[in-house]
Amino acid sequence: MQTDIDPRSLIGRKAFDREGSKIGVVDEVYLDDATGEPEWAAVRTGLFGRDAFVPLRPSEVVEEELRVPFTRTVIKDAPDFGVGRHLSPEQELQLYHHYGLDIPAAGESGTAAGGEGFGRLAGDDEAEV
Secondary structure, eight states: OOTTSOGGGGTTOEEEOTTSOEEEEEEEEEEETTTOOEEEEEEEOOSTTOEEEEESTTOEEETTEEEOSSOHHHHHTSOOOOSSSOBOHHHHHHHHHHTTOOOOOTTSSSGGGTOOOEEEEOSTTTOOO
């Protein structure tokens, strides 16, 4: 993901899958506890009011939209942990496995690199990092 963008500015942006189909709107952004880097976004999909976690690292912000390089089906089938809570290291690993992403090595961001999970970033007054 672009590193020059404020994670708070992602909230409310429309998110699209790799085919360009709208998957929803970014509801929350989760930061790595150890590094403070944005790692995951919770996207309100509209599928029964559910939020789907999507990885920010391979995603891009293009023309004010979050473009997620996965199909709608993969995103829809992501583990549902609910939002508004801290992601545990186990939940993070489930997300990495679901998306087929490499788990960060030591010295990189992510729980596998010695972090403690991901705090929620919902806005200026609700930051939990």
